[in-house]
Amino acid sequence: MIDPVDITFDPTLEAVEQAREIVQKTTRVTLLDSAKFLQKFTDGQVYLKCENMQRTGSYKIRGATYRLAQLSEEQRVRGVVAASAGNHAQGVAFAARELGIKATIFMPTGVPIPKLEATRNYGADVVLEGDDVAAALLGAQRFAEETGAVFIHPYNHPDIITGQGTLALDLYEQLPQIDTIIVPIGGGGLAAGLGATAKHLAEKTGQKVRVIGVQAENSAPFPVSVAEGHPVKIDAKPTIADGIAVDVPGSLSFELVRKYVDEIVTVSEDDISRAILLLLERAKLVVEAAGATTVAAIIAGKIKESGNTVAVLSGGNIDPMMLEKVIASGLTASERYMKLNIGLRDTPGHLARIAAILADINANVIEVLHTRHNKGLQIQEVELEIAVETRGSDHAAQVLERLREAGYNPRVDPNASL
Incomplete structure (x- = not known):
């Protein structure tokens, strides 16, 4: 069923370290690659954290694995249900298969075929519901209430956030001196977990780190929410960065983002298209629009930090038809x-x-x-x-x-x- 959320939750470094012992059973330590072609846009060295190369194609498997691992035996028997247009769906489906839990995933009827087939191939039962993720979410919540299946929220749960925080542990092992981390923000689960863990790690080692979040300007509820001091629902517009397209922050993730993320910037659709094209041509990386927002912020001049900057490429699950359109848009924008x-x-x-x-x-x-x-x-x-x-x-x-x-x-x- 749907769990209540404790907005006072704050992931400790010890909790995230314990979570990684579980998460590393289904994930890999992805490449951290130097991106010299981005140095002309900044005052320091840029590195790319390639979670687009993660199993299932995104960081989402981290939070999904830890969340499912914390279920009681009785909850596992009831199974889990989630709603997603792609990355969360695949993360939950994969983690459920590895842990022997039955998973049902609600997806919009227009979900790209590669994401639909991948979710099914990981063993989940897929239900197509509605025209968008909001409709699929309502279907998943109704399914949870009717069947007793445990609803797995994509970002607004302590276990999800703790699991996403394991990304910061990998980062600091690969690059002990980090001055800035740039992270995409949708509902805020990754930014909350990574931001909290990075700040705790920096404090432990006597360092300082800036965490900068990036949203697509067509779907950016966090800047106005932070300004107002509480989650604000906006009238979101369509964006190619569908992986971070939300109209309101999560209540829990909002509190942690407000506490641990130093700055939030937005990027345009053209910025994102240019970033995807640049990553293809110069880094030979296939990155989805949401994952490319961090590089988009750099090339748009929104972020010019000195020292070592890490841009998190959060996922690589881009539909080939969308990739064709984005490449065309990127060429025009450039x-x-x-x-x-x-x-x-x-x-x-x-x-x-x-x-x-x-x-x-x-x-x-x-x-x-x-x-x-x-x-x-x-x-x-x-x-x-x-x-x-x-x-x-x-x-x-x-x-x-x-x-x-x-x-x-x-x-x-x-x-x-x-």
């Missing part, structure tokens, strides 16, 4: 793809002349539409719509400058995407 509209007199030679200008500065033409039928064109006018691949913002500016020098007036389509 000005490596743009669509130009150029008005011309309807006389021969303009198309060839423009093509020659673009070829001369090594801009690759992807698509061309030469039309007389757009609205607003006069009898002797045509419009050239031309999609161009460039090498980035400086090269894109050069393309526009050369065309203008040649007497043309190119207009950039701000809504263009591959």
Whole structure:
């Protein structure tokens, strides 16, 4: 059934260390990799904590394993139920299989097929319910009340938070001197557990550490909640970072985030797309949108810390169809793809002349539409719509400058995407 939450809970270092003895049975110590390509954005050294390489593809297995391990024998017999669009579902399903517990997972009807199949393959019974996670959550809670199954909350439970805190223990063993940790925030379970544990570890060793949380600006209840002093429900907008898309913080996680997270910043959809693309190209890492928000905050100039900074890549479960869209969006946001509209007199030679200008500065033409039928064109006018691949913002500016020098007036389509 659904447990009441004690908002006075605060995970001790001893509790997290004991939790790791259990959690390490289902998890691996993931790579902590130096990211020199991010140094130009900061005043220090950046490291990537690759929880996208964790078993089940995200850190969620940590909290799920510890939560299920704490169930009594009678609760295990009743089984567990959870609601999720992906990472929490897979974490609970995997942990339940390893511990011999029956798991039922409610997922939205539109859940990406890879996440659905992975959850089923870990042995869980999957029930498709509603159009979003909120509807699936109601279904899971109703199932818990009707059957007696134990509801496993994705973030607002002491055991979940304690389990997520084990990530900080791994970090400090891999890099004993950490000045800043950047962590994605959705409901706040990871930020609460990691933040508390990192602060306790730093205090124990006589160090200081800043913990900075990142939310997608389309779904960011924590900044306003912290300002108001209590959890505030917002009118969230859709975001590609669906793994951290919440409209209200958890009551327990909120208190711990407010206590242990020093700063919370937000990032745009374009920032996130650029980060995913950069991680693919430079680090050769596949990272989901929620997990890439930490790098998005760095490249957007939101975080410029000195010393050793660790950016937590919280997961890598990105749907291939979404990845295709995000790559296209990232190329556009990075000005490596743009669509130009150029008005011309309807006389021969303009198309060839423009093509020659673009070829001369090594801009690759992807698509061309030469039309007389757009609205607003006069009898002797045509419009050239031309999609161009460039090498980035400086090269894109050069393309526009050369065309203008040649007497043309190119207009950039701000809504263009591959």
